[in-house]
Structure formats: structure tokens, C-alpha cells
Amino acid sequence: MEVTGGCEHYSRSCQLRAPCCGKFYTCRLCHDSKESHKMDRFNVTQVQCMECKCVQKAQQTCEQCHMVFGDYYCNICHLFDKDKKQYHCDGCGICRIGPKEEFEHCTKCNLCLPLSLRGNHKCIENVSRQDCPICLEDIHTSRVGARVLPCGHLLHSTCYEDMLKQGYRCPLCMRSALDMTRYWRQLDDEVAQTPMPSEYQNMTVEILCNDCSSRSTVPFHILGMKCESCSSYNTAQEGKTLTQTARE
Structure with a gap:
């Protein structure tokens, strides 16, 4: 029998008995x-079959009416859902949406990443465990x-x-995204x-570049101060002191 029912989170034909309170819920998020x-x-x-109400051990197909609880079933995560090319990643410890052959688990980031990012991303240890x-x-x-x-942080x-509607910088390290x-x-x-x-034309200011972390002394300008090392304007003035340079 085909999968019927579910909730706003998953398509499935069974409810899970919560081990904590014994109540039946369609998924952990609903609980x-x-x-x-x-x-x-x-x-x-x-689990409890939504079709015949039979309570049984967690499995993919109802032992009584043969209802398929989910096109995809993981007996570790107890995830039932429609087929989204899911796979269980032992490194992540949970199921991910695939296809599996298009992803690789980065052991340092502790996260499955697209193969296109192999050797092309900055690793931050356990970055996916951060909120x-x-x-x-x-x-x-x-x-x-x-x-x-590009800085390695995750959103x-x-x-x-939503961030791009307000700006272009990582909210954690301020590097250009x-x-x-x-x-x-x-x-x-x-x-x-x-x-x-004229009173500002010979003023210089010390800046820190958020993109390359270089410090430099540059001409002050109201539109922005340019990093001498990487040409970025994603810079911050260090302190509030403006220095008057000598006129030629």
C-alpha cells in the first residue's frame, strides 16, 4: 500500500511512540x-500504523495491513519520509538529503558538503555544531x-x-561573503x-581589513578606506585618530 498521511514536516503513514512520554506523534518536531x-x-x-492503528516495532511496512510507512526509512534515525535521495551519514550521525554520491563528509567541519567544495572551502572544526x-x-x-x-562559517x-538583503559580510567574522x-x-x-x-585632503587613518586581516595607514575618505594589501573596502578604522600628513 502507498504512503498516505503525515504532517507538515514529513510524508509518512505511521506515528512514533515517544520514548520519553509514551505519546504518539507523527514526528519529533511535532512532539x-x-x-x-x-x-x-x-x-x-x-510506531502506530495510521491505517489499521496497529502498534508494532519500528519498521518500514506495517506487519498487519502491509501499509508502507515511508518510501525512505532509516532504522537508526527512525526517519520515515517520501523519497528525497536520503542517506544516513555515520559521520554526521543523522540522515542527509542526497544523492549520496554528490556529497562527502568533511571530518574537520563534521558535516556533509557537496563534492564541488572538496578542497575548496575553509575548514572550521565542528562548525556545524554551532547555531x-x-x-x-x-x-x-x-x-x-x-x-x-568563504570564511568557513555556516548559515x-x-x-x-535574508543576510544579503541587509549586507554582504559574515555576521561572525565580518569577512565578505x-x-x-x-x-x-x-x-x-x-x-x-x-x-x-580641503581640511581632510591630507588626513590618513589606520585601518584593519576584515577580508585579509592586514593593517595599513591610508588616506581618509568618507566613502570608504581601501586596504593596501587586497584592495578591499571592507575595512574598519582602528581608533578615532586622524593624522595630518605633511604637505609637499
Whole structure:
């Protein structure tokens, strides 16, 4: 029999008996939203068929009416759902949406990443165990995909899109999350076309570059101060002191 029913989170034809309170819920997320405690899905041992109401051991097909509880079933996570090319990753300890052959587990980041990022991302140890800095919710077990920034930090993909509406920098380390080369060139032209008032034309300021971490002393300009090392304008003034340079 085909899978019927489920909840807003998963398509499945059974309910899980929560090992913590003995109540039946369609999934752990439904349980956690109703109860004052969280359900450990790994300790689930029993399910109830939505078709014939038979309570039985956790398995993919009902032992009484032969209803298929989920096109995909993991006997470790006790995840039932429609087929999304899922696979269980021993490194992550949970199921991921695949296809499996398109992903690889990074042991340092402790996260499955697309093969396109192999050798092309900055590793941060156990980065997926940190909460998303935008919404402050869990990333590792979230049903929302993660976005890897050039600095190595992670955001929920939806939070990443929200971040781009407000700015271009990682909220944790302030490094540029996009290739800003074209914008920096435009800013070069704007700075060249916008001379500072005479009392500021010989002022310099010490800056720290958020992109390359270099420090330099550069001409002060209201539109931005350019890093001498990497040409980024993603810089921060160190202190508030402006220095008057000698006139020729």
C-alpha cells in the first residue's frame, strides 16, 4: 500500500511512540512543539500504523495491513519520509538529503558538503555544531540546508538570503561573503570623483581589513578606506585618530 498521511514536516503513514512520554506523534518536531521536553528519535522502538492503528516495532511496512510507512526509512534515525535521495551519514550521525554520491563528509567541519567544495572551502572544526548566527537555531540537525561562506562559517540557506538583503559580510567574522571585486572597482571610481574637503585632503587613518586581516595607514575618505594589501573596502578604522600628513 502507498504512503498516505503525515504532517507538515514529513510524508509518512505511521506515528512514533515517544520514548520519553509514551505519546504518539507523527514526528519529533511535532512532539517538541507540543511538549515541554524533546524527543530522542534514536530511542524510538514502536510506531502506530495510521491505517489499521496497529502498534508494532519500528519498521518500514506495517506487519498487519502491509501499509508502507515511508518510501525512505532509516532504522537508526527512525526517519520515515517520501523519497528525497536520503542517506544516513555515520559521520554526521543523522540522515542527509542526497544523492549520496554528490556529497562527502568533511571530518574537520563534521558535516556533509557537496563534492564541488572538496578542497575548496575553509575548514572550521565542528562548525556545524554551532547555531546559525542569524536565527540562533541549530544547523546540524536542521531540515533547512546550510550555506558555507568563504570564511568557513555556516548559515541556514534561508538566513543567508535574508543576510544579503541587509549586507554582504559574515555576521561572525565580518569577512565578505561574496566576490566584491566589481563593487570595489566601482567604489574606486566614486572615491576618485568625490574629493574630500580641503581640511581632510591630507588626513590618513589606520585601518584593519576584515577580508585579509592586514593593517595599513591610508588616506581618509568618507566613502570608504581601501586596504593596501587586497584592495578591499571592507575595512574598519582602528581608533578615532586622524593624522595630518605633511604637505609637499
